Amino acid sequence: MWSRVSAAVVGAVLVVGLFGAPAEAAAKPSKVGLITFTGASLSGTKASLSLRWPAARNARSYELFLSTSYSGVMKAKVHKRTSKTSITLTGLKRGATYFVTVRGVNGSKKGTRASRVGRTTIASQGSGARASRSVTTWNLCTEKSGCTSGGGAWSRRQAAFQAFVKARKPSVLALQESKVLASGRPTAVPGYTRAAYYSSKSLFLNPAIYGVVTKGDTTREQLDGTVRECREADDGRYGCLDLGGGKYAVWAEVEDLATGQHVIYVSVHLTSGKGDREATVRRTETTRLVDAVRQINPEGLQVVLAGDWNSHRNRSNDWQASVLRSAGYRDAYDLARSVGRQHHNSYNDWKTTPTTSVTWGDHVDKVWVVPGRTVVTRWENAAPMSGSRYAAPLVSDHNPVLVRLSLD
Known part of the structure; x- marks a missing residue:
């Protein structure tokens, strides 16, 4: 009996050593750096915005918050979750102003949100038929x-x-x-x-x-x-x-x-x-x-x-x-x-x-x-x-x- 218990303890130690500490001991992610908008598009009445941000230390995934209000984005619910450091937001209103912020997540630990950044979606555009x-x-x-x-x-x-x-x-x-x-x-x-x-x-x-x-x-x-x-x-x-x-x-x-x-x-x-x-x-x-x-x-x-x-x-x-x-x-x-x-x-x-x-x-x-x-x-x-x-x-x-x- 003693040897079986000892073996179980040793096995648990080995599992922790191999796969890291339990989620509750995970390190808190660092603050996400400055968000940058990289692209925008308009299709019919729906617009999109593409953005990226620097990887946060200890972050395994990210939560993105979106609002048409500068103050409201800090109170908004999570809009998207992603394991990447870039995303394209679709189905947005054309000609509307949006504010975004992002925070890193590591298990139950959540990092500090990035500074809020704003961008207005494309309101309307021409045919693009002529030369640039x-x-x-x-x-x-x-x-x-x-x-x-x-x-x-x-x-x-x-x-x-x-x-x-x-x-x-x-x-x-x-x-x-x-x-x-x-x-x-x-x-x-x-x-x-x-x-x-x-x-x-x-x-x-x-x-x-x-x-x-x-x-x-x-x-x-x-x-x-x-x-x-x-x-x-x-x-x-x-x-x-x-x-x-x-x-x-x-x-x-x-x-x-x-x-x-x-x-x-x-x-x-x-x-x-x-x-x-x-x-x-x-x-x-x-x-x-x-x-x-x-x-x-x-x-x-x-x-x-x-x-x-x-x-x-x-x-x-x-x-x-x-x-x-x-x-x-x-x-x-x-x-x-x-x-x-x-x-x-x-x-x-x-x-x-x-x-x-x-x-x-x-x-x-x-x-x-x-x-x-x-x-x-x-x-x-x-x-x-x-x-x-x-x-x-x-x-x-x-x-x-x-x-x-x-x-x-």
């Missing part, structure tokens, strides 16, 4: 005192800018604080054609993709000893828009050389400042921009609004976004089928270490499009990287935002 085109919006920071003190003279940064353009070959460059490129000489943006310029806002075109419907300068800046007036061309196909208070946008109607499609591109730079007073000014500027675009576009052409909007979704007074949505535009980020480096701020403050914003990402640089007539295949913070840092020298205190799209 790309637009990069970029505040180059070439004229303010902080530009040279932070990044050095433009001559030091110019090669990095030109290398980006050569590597990525955007169809359109919508630039702000770009007075250094005002001359429009070929050396300004090699291989590109300037479509419009005024008050430091520029539009440059890849001549292999787009042609300027009406060529000409639209500037009253002092250039080569000549003062030109800010005005629309005689046929109204390019020009600048007065937003009040010394703020302007430039626009150009361009022709897609492959398809003959005409598109209006706009480069804009709104008033800076975080307070409600500045936010009210930006709302007024945006209202004037929307009204002005309607006037120059009686034919109802596709419109792409790109620029430095000096606000983002994390701010409670991001009122200009409501103006744009009411006018039928959507942030290309919210329509993108895939996204890159969503958590890296588009403003880098001359630092090579990326600043991370969790819930939405602080993207003050945006591209707005008409959702039902556009397929956005890719949105990305396109700053060149060197490992986990931005590559030096930095071109600007802003990162380029690149959007790839198909315009019906």
Whole structure:
């Protein structure tokens, strides 16, 4: 009898040694790291979102929580369980905002939930029948005192800018604080054609993709000893828009050389400042921009609004976004089928270490499009990287935002 009991005890010890401690002694999983949205889709009225997260230490599985409320997601019941570190959520409402969080599980032990991250599903999209085109919006920071003190003279940064353009070959460059490129000489943006310029806002075109419907300068800046007036061309196909208070946008109607499609591109730079007073000014500027675009576009052409909007979704007074949505535009980020480096701020403050914003990402640089007539295949913070840092020298205190799209 004694030998049988001893054998049982020894066997139990061996089982524990081979297969680990009982569930109640399992180690608690570590907190799940930052969740990243990797993709989105829309089929009929149902949308999907794909996301991933870093593996948590000691986690054998994961519980995902989902809600349309930022506070509600912390109270929600488990939406999905998975042993993987990625998942695609299907059957979601289109154009709806969802918040997610994830925690690791090891037996009866549950880890700390990840920080809450939000994403809006695709509201609607075009046919995607036309060829893909790309637009990069970029505040180059070439004229303010902080530009040279932070990044050095433009001559030091110019090669990095030109290398980006050569590597990525955007169809359109919508630039702000770009007075250094005002001359429009070929050396300004090699291989590109300037479509419009005024008050430091520029539009440059890849001549292999787009042609300027009406060529000409639209500037009253002092250039080569000549003062030109800010005005629309005689046929109204390019020009600048007065937003009040010394703020302007430039626009150009361009022709897609492959398809003959005409598109209006706009480069804009709104008033800076975080307070409600500045936010009210930006709302007024945006209202004037929307009204002005309607006037120059009686034919109802596709419109792409790109620029430095000096606000983002994390701010409670991001009122200009409501103006744009009411006018039928959507942030290309919210329509993108895939996204890159969503958590890296588009403003880098001359630092090579990326600043991370969790819930939405602080993207003050945006591209707005008409959702039902556009397929956005890719949105990305396109700053060149060197490992986990931005590559030096930095071109600007802003990162380029690149959007790839198909315009019906």
